[in-house]
Amino acid sequence: MAGKVAILGVGMSKVDGAKKDTKLDDLIFEVASKALMDASLTRKDMDGVVIAACDEIDGRCISSMLEAAPAGSYLKDEIKVTDDGAYGVILASLRILSGLFDLSLVVSWCKMSESPVSDVMRMRWDPFYHRDLGMNHITSMALMASSYRNKYGITDDIPARVVVKNRKNGVKNEKAHLQTPITLKEVNASPIASWPLRTLDCAPESDGACALVLASEKKAKALGANPIWLTGFGWAIDSYYLGERTLYESTSLKIAAEHAYKMAKIQHPFKEIDVAEISDFSSYHELIAYEGLGLCNPGKAKDLIEKGVTEKDGKLPVNPSGGLLSSNPFTAAGLFRFAEAYMQLAEKAGSHQIPDSQKALVQASTGFCAQGNAVFVLSK
Amino acid sequence: MKRNAAIIGVGQTPYLSRHNYMIPELSQQAALQALDMACMTMDDIDAVVYSMAPSEFLGVNDPDKWCVDSVGSRNKPFMRIHTGGATGGSAAQAGFFHVASGLYDAVLVVGADKVRECKDSQQVLNTIWDPMYERQFGLNTIVMAALQAVRRIYRYKTTEEQMARVAVRNWKNALNNPVAHLKGNITVDDVMKSPYYCWPIKKYDTCPSSAGGAAIVIASEKKAKKLSTQPAWIKGCSEVANTVFMGDQMGGAAEMDYADWDELAIAAKEAYRQAGITNPLKEIQVADVYAPFTVCELSIVEALGFCRKGESEKLNETNFFDMDGEIAVSPSGGSLCTNAIAVTALARVCDAALQVLGKAKPTMQVKNVRNAVATGIGGSFQFHTLMVLGSDHN
Numbered sequence: 001m002a003g004k005v006a007i008l009g010v011g012m013s014k015v016d017g018a019k020k021d022t023k024l025d026d027l028i029f030e031v032a033s034k035a036l037m038d039a040s041l042t043r044k045d046m047d048g049v050v051i052a053a054c055d056e057i058d059g060r061c062i063s064s065m066l067e068a069a070p071a072g073s074y075l076k077d078e079i080k081v082t083d084d085g086a087y088g089v090i091l092a093s094l095r096i097l098s099g100l101f102d103l104s105l106v107v108s109w110c111k112m113s114e115s116p117v118s119d120v121m122r123m124r125w126d127p128f129y130h131r132d133l134g135m136n137h138i139t140s141m142a143l144m145a146s147s148y149r150n151k152y153g154i155t156d157d158i159p160a161r162v163v164v165k166n167r168k169n170g171v172k173n174e175k176a177h178l179q180t181p182i183t184l185k186e187v188n189a190s191p192i193a194s195w196p197l198r199t200l201d202c203a204p205e206s207d208g209a210c211a212l213v214l215a216s217e218k219k220a221k222a223l224g225a226n227p228i229w230l231t232g233f234g235w236a237i238d239s240y241y242l243g244e245r246t247l248y249e250s251t252s253l254k255i256a257a258e259h260a261y262k263m264a265k266i267q268h269p270f271k272e273i274d275v276a277e278i279s280d281f282s283s284y285h286e287l288i289a290y291e292g293l294g295l296c297n298p299g300k301a302k303d304l305i306e307k308g309v310t311e312k313d314g315k316l317p318v319n320p321s322g323g324l325l326s327s328n329p330f331t332a333a334g335l336f337r338f339a340e341a342y343m344q345l346a347e348k349a350g351s352h353q354i355p356d357s358q359k360a361l362v363q364a365s366t367g368f369c370a371q372g373n374a375v376f377v378l379s380k
Numbered sequence: 381m382k383r384n385a386a387i388i389g390v391g392q393t394p395y396l397s398r399h400n401y402m403i404p405e406l407s408q409q410a411a412l413q414a415l416d417m418a419c420m421t422m423d424d425i426d427a428v429v430y431s432m433a434p435s436e437f438l439g440v441n442d443p444d445k446w447c448v449d450s451v452g453s454r455n456k457p458f459m460r461i462h463t464g465g466a467t468g469g470s471a472a473q474a475g476f477f478h479v480a481s482g483l484y485d486a487v488l489v490v491g492a493d494k495v496r497e498c499k500d501s502q503q504v505l506n507t508i509w510d511p512m513y514e515r516q517f518g519l520n521t522i523v524m525a526a527l528q529a530v531r532r533i534y535r536y537k538t539t540e541e542q543m544a545r546v547a548v549r550n551w552k553n554a555l556n557n558p559v560a561h562l563k564g565n566i567t568v569d570d571v572m573k574s575p576y577y578c579w580p581i582k583k584y585d586t587c588p589s590s591a592g593g594a595a596i597v598i599a600s601e602k603k604a605k606k607l608s609t610q611p612a613w614i615k616g617c618s619e620v621a622n623t624v625f626m627g628d629q630m631g632g633a634a635e636m637d638y639a640d641w642d643e644l645a646i647a648a649k650e651a652y653r654q655a656g657i658t659n660p661l662k663e664i665q666v667a668d669v670y671a672p673f674t675v676c677e678l679s680i681v682e683a684l685g686f687c688r689k690g691e692s693e694k695l696n697e698t699n700f701f702d703m704d705g706e707i708a709v710s711p712s713g714g715s716l717c718t719n720a721i722a723v724t725a726l727a728r729v730c731d732a733a734l735q736v737l738g739k740a741k742p743t744m745q746v747k748n749v750r751n752a753v754a755t756g757i758g759g760s761f762q763f764h765t766l767m768v769l770g771s772d773h774n
Contacts, residue, residue, distance in 0.1 A: 049621075054442075055434060055435070055436075055462070056435070056441045056442075059511070060507055060508060060509075060511065061434040061436050061464075061504060061505070061507045061508040062433070062434055062462075062463075062464040062508045062758065062759055064462075064463065064464070064759075064763075065464065065508055065624040065759040065760060065762065065763075066510065066624045068621045068624075068759075068762075068763075069621075069622075069623045069624065073621040074621070074622065074623060075620060075621070075622060075635070075636075075643065075646065076620070076621060077618060077619050077620060077621075077647075077650075078463075078619065078620075078621035078763070079461065079463060079470045079473065079474065079619060080461065080462055080463050080470070081459050081460065081461055081462075081474075082432070082442070082444075082460045082461070082462040083459055083460055087459050090459065091459065091474060091477070093481075094474070094477040094478055094480075094481040094483065095477050095481075097477075097480075097481035097482060097483070098382050098383070098476075098477045098480035098481045098482075099382040099480070100382055100477075100480070100654070120441060121441075123439070123440065123441040124440070124441040124442045124445065125440075126440060126446050127439065127440060128402075234457070235457045235458075235459070236455055236456060236457055236458070237445075237448050237453055237454070237455075237456065237457075237458040238448070238454060238455065239448060239449050239454050240445050240446050240447075240448050240449065241449070244449070251455060252455065255455050255456075259457075366445075367442070367445045368445070371445055371448070372445075372458060
């Protein structure tokens with residue numbers, strides 16, 4: 001069986017609503033440089049670069065043409081995956097585990113402020129059956145939310161409490177986009193975005209970039225580094241057609257989690273994981289992810305919320321960074337989650353540090369209603 | 381330690397200007413062919429890599445997600461690779477890493493494209509450039525190739541007739557390839573008389589806009605040996621990226637020259653090292669190369685080490701690169717005759733693999749192929765991929 005991959009450093013930008021004064025290439029250069037500095041390495045040391053980005057949101061075909069160089073790829077072995085940013089970690093890890101690469105940068109970014117995101121998402125639907133419905137990411141998330149609500153008799157307060165929790169956590173994260181706490185009342189009074197989702201149930205639109213330095217086990221040891229380890233990962237995808245899926249649960253997440261847990265030898269995720277960073281594109285996403293990740297039984301996510309188990313001071317803190325409900329650099333979202341989990345284990349999370357964390361869980365997703373999911377287990 | 385992996389199945393639909401099939405259907409047709417050759421069904425596949433370049437030709441964003449069910453990927457690991465024109469080469473490498481990492485034993489790499497779904501592919505390709513400086517003066521990939529040709533003329537006194545000979549050979553080779561888009565017996569005169577698109581690039585110096593699907597099945601050593609009598613072992617692979625700005629790819633402080641494709645030479649050096657190849661001309665029998673314009677092939681064969689810089693023009697006037705020459709370059713007709721962008725570089729891997737598997741059409745098959753290489757090119761001739769396939773693993 002394959003070995004493990006070391007995480008040596010991270011570079012994360014501040015996440016904002018609109019980074020009007022920073023060009024995308026400058027933003028990318030900033031985080032790639034920061035990650036290298038954090039790992040005490042230089043670009044010359046890298047033997048590979050993996051990029052994860054989305055052309056349509058970047059507003060140019062093959063956006064990596066311009067962005068590969070600021071991401072550190074000049075005359076390097078570079079490859080791009082077009083899914084969530086965390087898929088960059090998967091591809092870089094596969095390359096490292098193959099033995100052909102020792103040190104790799106992973107870079108992802110998103111400037112939602114410069115893109116008509118709703119139109120970009122609508123164009124992701126096939127032109128024959130779905131596109132004329134005018135569905136975008138918000139309306140399709142709402143279908144998922146109403147399916148979950150209907151199945152388990154969820155009332156407004158449960159998802160609203162997820163929002164309150166994550167926004168409260170975001171206040172302490174200086175890199176978060178939204179750093180103001182909100183109340184249950186405010187969430188429930190916010191306008192409907194697409195029923196049952198209220199505007200505050202949905203992640204904001206943010207700009208940000210993130211980079212990581214990954215290394216082979218051998219290289220990390222040779223460098224005398226004291227890294228955080230990626231001990232398990234898995235990913236899977238579900239059908240494109242929403243009618244083919246049961247939207248109140250995430251089959252692809254369950255499968256991805258099984259793979260990751262098996263690789264990381266995790267048997268009781270709830271007991272063994274100390275902190276989790278998951279992709280809460282909406283408050284319901286977080287609830288469905290608890291169940292898909294096996295942190296509770298189907299339909300029981302509300303118990304975790306009601307009992308405060310996933311609060312920052314709870315037994316299993318989820319999204320102590322504030323999650324996507326506080327900052328959502330969309331296609332880079334998963335890499336931010338991964339970086340935040342790394343910060344927790346490396347004890348670099350500052351004011352939102354969860355003390356004594358040994359194992360962290362990361363979930364990222366891609367496609368409509370989390371069609372594809374990736375799960376990672378990090379360990380000290 | 382790297383695990384050995386091999387291509388044991390190859391599938392390609394015919395490449396046409398227009399297919400009456402949707403992208404999920406074209407992907408499925410290619411996937412089923414590849415699975416059939418690999419003696420597998422969709423159930424035997426552990427993970428899928430989808431090869432999809434810019435989606436703007438199709439007008440469907442992230443069409444890979446649409447194809448999940450049609451390529452049998454539901455509930456399996458799935459990712460989309462996109463490195464511009466080099467996408468198929470990068471996707472094949474990503475598939476290889478799935479197996480070489482030890483995590484998976486059977487991986488399907490599949491994709492499809494319909495470049496002519498849009499009003500004008502060159503209009504789409506204008507948007508690969510910088511919105512402030514480059515888009516405005518109508519830069520597209522034909523202009524990009526013309527700039528390379530001009531650079532080559534400046535450095536090596538290349539003539540348009542020498543470029544034309546590349547087209548003549550590729551069109552002739554494509555006659556042997558049942559799936560090639562353009563094929564025929566054309567003459568240097570035909571090429572010379574064809575209209576200029578952008579001097580010195582003429583109609584016959586240019587690839588078509590194609591529609592079609594391509595797929596390969598990559599298997600671990602154990603599976604490959606069980607299911608195939610002659611697997612195409614992936615002996616080496618590499619890719620190299622350069623800056624987007626063509627002006628920075630030559631002259632001044634540049635480490636490279638736009639006429640030479642030295643980036644591909646770097647990738648070749650690394651892939652040959654992995655494959656244990658020291659004398660490429662002797663050890664490699666087939667190179668199926670991504671040359672979407674005639675002039676590109678002249679630079680590629682030099683970068684691959686088959687001759688010295690500036691020599692390819694003269695050698696191309698002999699039978700050096702022919703089917704029966706020193707090194708068979710693009711027996712399939714290559715990218716000059718078929719270009720369905722998302723899978724063009726994957727088609728090169730398919731055609732190189734067919735030569736090693738011994739499953740090319742008899743007239744297209746080169747004899748005694750021990751090693752074959754496939755290249756890919758993307759962006760402003762800035763992303764280069766290379767894969768070495770062989771009849772034995774090292």
